[in-house]
Amino acid sequence: MPLSLDALERRVAGSGHRITAPRRTLLGSMQQLGDHFTAEELAAAAPSVGRATVFRTLRLLQEIGTVCQVILDDGTLEYRLASGGHHHHVVCSACGAVDDFANADIEALLGALASLTGFTIEAHRLELYGRCARCTAPLAATETTAS
Amino acid sequence: MPLSLDALERRVAGSGHRITAPRRTLLGSMQQLGDHFTAEELAAAAPSVGRATVFRTLRLLQEIGTVCQVILDDGTLEYRLASGGHHHHVVCSACGAVDDFANADIEALLGALASLTGFTIEAHRLELYGRCARCTAPLAATETTAS
DNA sequence: ACCTGATTGACACGATGTCTCAGTTACGCT
């Protein structure tokens, strides 16, 4: 749990938005849901909050950089409390774990791609899919463990 | 127009699927729609084909690698006749142009990221957003691009 | 305590895609 509820609330307040009971509830639920969650899971975890508010709050938190989207392998969306700053995701296709990473090499590569394509790159998405260390190991040893 | 209708049909047939009138219609419409199109545009361009079939065919063509998805900046999906093979997209946020590119450096970088994250990378998505050469030029004249 | 705009919940709506199912069709086989 890298971010306290307090810190999250301060981020909301600091961005010029109000701290309300539903928002507090949602922030708390997000922490309890852990690493990553769908909008639906969040709505289910906070039944006292209206669906529209769940989506509105998710959008707000994305705008202020407190939450980020993860696009899964199959194209579905999950959300995740962001540690902050620009980063990318690695998603384990076996256990669903999501990790962040930021890599200067990628940003450098984008510069090269800019001249290659003639585009001025303004933004990008990069998502990696694979198996995390924990899920790779048992697979190599005995193929029975998984799924 | 790199791929003839014939070539497209042969790809479908070659993958063990039938050539039917709706599929032929859709392939033709895709070519006429040009570079990239939404499912809805395709459905509108081929009104004789049922909506379900449009989506089914898009899925089929994705599976056999004839069509690929482009995730736009705002998260919406477009489709595109794939030149084939693994590649990435650059999307112009001004005119909507979509370009492909494949880059060995990226694949190399993924190897480095694998050891960095401990993941075994199996797949990835990379989409770039920016302005194509044509859209960058007039902008540079009037206003200096930043960020 | 008061004011006022931000926020909310309920629900209708919209966009995008899938499922079902009875009817049709491609195409390998004879």
Place this chain on the structure above:
DNA sequence: AGCGTAACTGAGACATCGTGTCAATCAGGT
């Protein structure tokens, strides 16, 4: 050429995910 069968199709109901509307409520500066 004719047949049989599994693949395919269209129509429309349904599922999922998210947004718009609007009257009621609330946070937080004064």
